[in-house]
Amino acid sequence: MECGSRLREDTTDPLYAEGSDREVYPELARANLLRMQGRYEEAIEICRRIVGRFPSNETVHALLGDIYADQGKLEDAIQWYELLVELAPTNVHYNAKLHNLRALQAAQVAPPPPVSVPEPEAKPAKPKTLAYALFGVLALILIGASFVAGARMSALRQAAAEPIKPAQGTLEPPAVSNAPRIPPPSASEPPAVANTPAPAPPAGFAGMSGAETDLAAKLSQRLNGAPVWCAFDPAANRWQARVRIQSGVLNRARVLQEAIALARAFFELYPNSPSISVGVIAPSHAGGDALIFSAELPPQAAAVDPATLNDEQAQAFLQQIGGWWNPTVNLQG
Numbered sequence: 001m002e003c004g005s006r007l008r009e010d011t012t013d014p015l016y017a018e019g020s021d022r023e024v025y026p027e028l029a030r031a032n033l034l035r036m037q038g039r040y041e042e043a044i045e046i047c048r049r050i051v052g053r054f055p056s057n058e059t060v061h062a063l064l065g066d067i068y069a070d071q072g073k074l075e076d077a078i079q080w081y082e083l084l085v086e087l088a089p090t091n092v093h094y095n096a097k098l099h100n101l102r103a104l105q106a107a108q109v110a111p112p113p114p115v116s117v118p119e120p121e122a123k124p125a126k127p128k129t130l131a132y133a134l135f136g137v138l139a140l141i142l143i144g145a146s147f148v149a150g151a152r153m154s155a156l157r158q159a160a161a162e163p164i165k166p167a168q169g170t171l172e173p174p175a176v177s178n179a180p181r182i183p184p185p186s187a188s189e190p191p192a193v194a195n196t197p198a199p200a201p202p203a204g205f206a207g208m209s210g211a212e213t214d215l216a217a218k219l220s221q222r223l224n225g226a227p228v229w230c231a232f233d234p235a236a237n238r239w240q241a242r243v244r245i246q247s248g249v250l251n252r253a254r255v256l257q258e259a260i261a262l263a264r265a266f267f268e269l270y271p272n273s274p275s276i277s278v279g280v281i282a283p284s285h286a287g288g289d290a291l292i293f294s295a296e297l298p299p300q301a302a303a304v305d306p307a308t309l310n311d312e313q314a315q316a317f318l319q320q321i322g323g324w325w326n327p328t329v330n331l332q333g
Contacts, residue, residue, distance in 0.1 A: 021059050024050050028059055035067050043067050058087050062094065065101075074105040205229035205242065215239070215269070222265035226258075233277075240277040241266060244289060251331050253314045255280045255293045257306040260317075267302040274298070292331070295323030 021028065027046055034043035044067055050060040065080035081098040088094055201208070208216065212230045219241060220228040227244040243262045248254065259278045266276045275298050284290040304317060325331075 021057065024054065024057070024060070028063065031060075031063060031067075035063070035070065040067055040071055056087060058084055058091075058094075061087065062097075065097070069101060074101055074108065077101050078105065201229050205231055215266075216241075218269060219243075219262065219265045222268070223261055228262070238275060238277060239266065239270075239273070240279070242279040242281055242291075245280060245282040245292075250282055250292075252318075252325075253309060253311055255331070256314045256317060257309050259293060259295060259297070259323075260301055260304050260306040260309065263297040264302045264304075264306070267299050271299065290326060290329065292326050292329055293323060295321050297321060 027050055031043040031046040031050075034040070034046070044064065047060050047064045047067070050057060051064075054060065061080050061084040065077045065084065068074075068077035068080065078098065078101045081094060081101060084094050085091070085098055208230065209232075212232060216228045216230040219230070220226060223243060226246065229242045231240045232238075233240060241262055243258050245254070245258055258280045262278050262280075263276055266278075267273065270276075275296050277294065277296050279294040280292050281289045282292055298321075301321070304313075309317070
């Protein structure tokens with residue numbers, strides 16, 4: 001009835017066209033649905049029936065072009081859109097679609113870019129060459145390990161012969177350490193300590209490792225420069241530390257203050273350590289230093305403020321931790 005009628009001018013969507021589309025709209029909708037489902041042959045068959053009845057229907061021409069374009073059959077799609085442009089030469093949408101299809105077809109038939117030929121790969125080394133190279137690498141590793149071990153042994157001997165110097169760096173437990181080293185008490189001890197020059201390390205603490213020296217330096221810094229020596233006991237898996245009283249009155253409260261201050265400084269660095277063996281030493285009349293007090297202090301000792309520790313608190317603290325006092329030293333208080 002309306003064969004060859006024009007599409008509505010205010011839309012470019014063929015399914016909303018007027019004219020003969022009103023007669024075949026259900027068929028067009030069915031064909032488009034089959035197209036979206038990928039059932040292209042069934043959709044084409046419906047469209048061809050519509051074209052047989054309405055050869056000038058622009059909507060069915062556009063739908064056939066789109067179906068072939070979806071399948072990658074650009075030549076067939078171009079033919080249907082060329083017919084469509086002849087039917088509607090002023091339709092901008094159809095002309096743009098035809099231009100895009102021709103551009104896609106030109107890109108497909110264009111000659112491929114030149115392919116660079118890869119250079120021949122180097123032939124793999126022969127097994128004998130790989131074996132020689134492997135033995136060479138192993139020899140270099142062994143030589144390097146021997147050199148590092150010799151340098152470490154030399155450094156340890158030099159540290160044992162020279163005075164201890166505080167070192168800075170990351171603190172780690174030493175890999176190798178001697179057995180627990182606690183210096184023996186001296187025969188006598190004065191009730192007060194005068195200012196004396198920096199002492200030599202106590203017996204058993206000479207030749208501290210790098211980690212032990214580093215910890216001693218950090219503890220000494222927290223104790224206002226008081227001399228500190230450290231050692232790690234691998235058998236008991238614990239640290240030992242000794243602090244030296246330089247000057248002042250020597251009594252039990254003072255000794256406990258120094259021991260607690262040393263423990264507090266240690267647990268600030270190692271809050272997860274189960275305990276630390278602390279000791280307090282002081283100069284003796286016979287020369288050298290004597291160990292006055294030694295105890296195993298838990299982390300709870302860090303809660304005690306040594307600056308406010310009085311005699312009563314000192315006695316209560318002693319009852320909790322026990323500890324060892326040098327019986328040959330007559331302390332005041």
